[in-house]
Structure formats: C-alpha cells, structure tokens
Amino acid sequence: MSKPRFMEFDDHKTLIKDYCGRHSLDFAKLSNMFISESQKNIAFVLPDPDFDPKTATIDGRPMPLLLWVEKISDKNFGDIIKFREFEHTDEYLRA
Numbered sequence: 001m002s003k004p005r006f007m008e009f010d011d012h013k014t015l016i017k018d019y020c021g022r023h024s025l026d027f028a029k030l031s032n033m034f035i036s037e038s039q040k041n042i043a044f045v046l047p048d049p050d051f052d053p054k055t056a057t058i059d060g061r062p063m064p065l066l067l068w069v070e071k072i073s074d075k076n077f078g079d080i081i082k083f084r085e086f087e088h089t090d091e092y093l094r095a
Helices: 009-022 027-031 089-093
Strands: 034-037 041-045 066-073 078-085
Touching: 009 027, 009 041, 009 078, 027 089, 066 089
Parallel strands: none
Antiparallel strands: 034 041, 041 066, 066 078
C-alpha cells in the first residue's frame, strides 16, 4: 500500500496563482515564502533568518502564517480547495 501523497505547491500552483490574482495578493512574493506541505494542506509562512526549526519559532514567537491552502474531501463534490488568510497577509502579500 502506497503512502498518501502530499499536497504540493507545484501541483496547485495555477490554482494558487488564480486565487492571488482575484484577491490582490502578490504571487511572486508568496512563491518565495517558507512553504510547508502536508497531505491535506500547504502553509505559506514568512521566512526569517532567526527561524529555529526545532521549535518552529523566531525568538520564541510563532512564525507569521500568511496563507493556508487546504484540501477537503467531500463525498458529493470530490476534493475542494479552501484558502485562508491571516492577520499578516495584508502586510506582506497584498499587492
């Protein structure tokens, strides 16, 4: 039995770029953020040189989350992709 595939940025790049265009987010900047991929989501986080990978913090504070892309399986509609913006989205990504 194979392991479930991660939800990868490259596989969803066009959809994410379209979302950015419709919501006035700078896709080029978003593409350069720290990207965390898992089976059901992609998180875009502000990169920082002081990032501590053991605790996922910067000086003890969580790294600012900018955009969350989540895949939700629906028995009637199949996979649905949802986007969520956060308090720092405007500051770093709004075009």
